[in-house]
Amino acid sequence: MKVETKFVIGNKQGIDTLAFVAVATARQKFAEKISAQELDDYISTNFNQDVLMTELNSLSNQYLIVYLEGQPAGYARVTSKGMRPQIFDGKTLARIADFNILDEYNDEAVIKSLFEKCLSLTARQQATWINEYEFDPFLAFFEAYGFQRRNDIAVSKELVLTSVSLVKEN
Template sequence: MNIVTKFTIATDQGIETLLALTRQLAMEKYSELVDARELDHYITENYHRKALIDELNSMSNQWLVVYADNAPAGYARITTRGKKPRFLEGKRSVRIADFGILHAFPSPAIRDSLFEKCLSVCRSHQDVQIWVNEHPGSPWIKLFESNGFTRIQDACELDDLPLESVCLIA
């Protein structure tokens, strides 16, 4: 299997790829945790063409898509925006946001490709803390913890969803 993780920009193809991935991953990630109407509202508000174009064109974000044999398998957003935990106030930080791989692509090599690229991008920033915010049942928490991220006690919130969260910092 050929696995490649690439930056995505605001081209028609990039936008269409992200529209499909963001919506499908939000459904896979939250459908059992959030009321269907609330999840539909979240997806409608956050993952439409204009919102993605604005996010792709923001200097605060870098979007990565991992491909398996040229099929989009997952994505992550590296950002300096978001509701930071108190621990990071006044400090330079970057966040790995929306990290996810579609259930149809369970290969650890796909996950590792996206994760390694995220770390590479984050570490290119000098003197920053890397942080992640996930819901408590996320399968990604174990991945981050096994790669040096530690949980902090600060109360964190998931962006726009009424779920508890776990904040991890490296």
Template sequence: MTNRIVINFCIGTEQDRRTLSFIGKATIKEKFNGRVSEPAITAYIEHHYSDHTLRGELNNISNQVLVAFVDGEVAGYARITTKGERPEILQGKSVARIADFSVLERFHETAVRKLLFEKCLCICKTRQTVWISEHEGAADLTLFTDYGFIKNTTISGVNELGIPLVYLIKE
């Protein structure tokens, strides 16, 4: 049976914020459960997925947020941005960052990850360089490298939860 996959832009409506809050919270819990403490995950979610934070993110012209639906059910999301800090080696370049890319585990075997990522790349095509930072062992690292992203071992860092990051770059 073929799943119907739809990728929509979030434009900041109340419904979009609710949808983004739901999928963000659900994917963060899946991604970090067992890797960091429950209170740390809760604090992260409260900071990054509050209505106030989401309103600001969605109203920032430097951000574009996509939400993926499978058969009408929210399945994942991505956020592309041109703002924020970037690794030193990217200074002076026209850069976009795929800052968030998450799909619920139960949809990993569907085409949703591929379609959502291809939409991200389409949005980024006017930029010289696209970069992603993701934790080591993340399910999507292979997807990113399959699309030509290369791990950069000269860049290192940790996310807000203290988990070491892998940096991937596509020029």
């Protein structure tokens, strides 16, 4: 089984692949949680070609795609931009802002490859944090890597669904 995690390049092929996997994972993640209209709005706002190009060109973002046997299986975004919870004042910080694997590729080797690449990008930071919806299937996986739930971080996500913050001090 060949698993590879690669940085997304901001060319047409890179953007098309990122859009495909981001839309597919959003549909699988939220289909039963929000209305079809909310899901369509979320996807059109966050994963259109212009938004993805802008996000890829931001020096604050790194997008990764994990491939299984050459097929895109999931993606992640590591960023230093956006809201910074007050508890991180004075610290260098990175956030794993997106971490999604398509159900048909939900294999430990695929998940580990993508997550360990994310961690390699955050290794020089004093803290790494993740804010995910409470139903996210990877919460226990993140905790197994030393991330701890923090109830003192109140973050509102784009969708009106309960979220959980996890932090790992490096």
